[in-house]
Amino acid sequence: MYDVLLVITNLPDAQAAGQLAQRLIEERVAACVNQLAPCTSTYRWQGGIETAAEVPLLIKTTRAAYPRLEQLILAAHPYELPEIIAVPVTTGLPAYLDWVAQETNTLKE
Numbered sequence: 258m259y260d261v262l263l264v265i266t267n268l269p270d271a272q273a274a275g276q277l278a279q280r281l282i283e284e285r286v287a288a289c290v291n292q293l294a295p296c297t298s299t300y301r302w303q304g305g306i307e308t309a310a311e312v313p314l315l316i317k318t319t320r321a322a323y324p325r326l327e328q329l330i331l332a333a334h335p336y337e338l339p340e341i342i343a344v345p346v347t348t349g350l351p352a353y354l355d356w357v358a359q360e361t362n363t364l365k366e
Contacts (some may be wrong), residue, residue, distance in 0.1 A: 258321060259360070260320035260321075260345060261318070261319055261320075261345075261346040261349065261354050261357050262318050262319060262320055262323055262343045262344065262345060263315060263344045263346055264287075264315075264316040264317075264318055264323070264341065264342065264343045264344075265313065265314070265316070265318070265340065265341075265342045265344070266296060266313075266314050266316070266330055266334070266339055266340055266342075267296075267311035267312065267313050267314070267339075267340050268291060268311065268312050268314065268334070268340050269309070269310070269311060269312070269335060269350075270310075270312060271292070271295070271312050273283060273289040273312070273335060274312040274314055275291050275292060277289065277290075277314065277329075277330065277333050277334070278290035278292055278316075279315060280317070280329060281316060281326060281329060281330075282329070282338055284325070284329060285319060285360065285361055285362050286318055286322045286323075286326035286329060286361060287316045287318045287322070287326060287361065288317045288318065288326045288356060288358075288359075288360035288361055289317045289357070289360075290314055290315070290316050290317075291314065291315040291316075292312060292313075292314055293312065293313040293314070293315065294312075294343075295310050295311065296310070296311055296312075297309070297350075298310075298311045300321075309364060311340060317346075317357050318357070318361055319351060319358055319361050320360040321329075321339060321359060321361070323329075323361070325364065327334070327341055327361050333356075356365075
């Protein structure tokens with residue numbers, strides 16, 4: 258059996274987000290990446306409160322593909338400490354979950 262994950266990260270602009278999304282699909286560590294509309298993030302960083310425009314990505318992958326996906330995000334990400342959060346998908350359309358596993362080369366045959 259495989260475990261599907263929803264991974265969330267944010268990038269500073271649409272170009273960086275689009276490039277990362279394309280790379281993750283090309284490398285087959287993600288089945289689908291949704292690039293969302295820019296948002297405003299407010300956070301505490303190095304003792305101060307910061308506000309920045311960011312472009313969220315919702316990445317569908319599997320637990321087996323996650324380590325390589327994380328490496329690719331870290332290598333391409335411009336932030337010193339990028340947000341990379343993986344949320345387990347506990348329920349979903351079985352055919353879709355199968356597709357995610359197939360596209361990330363993690364479907365057990």
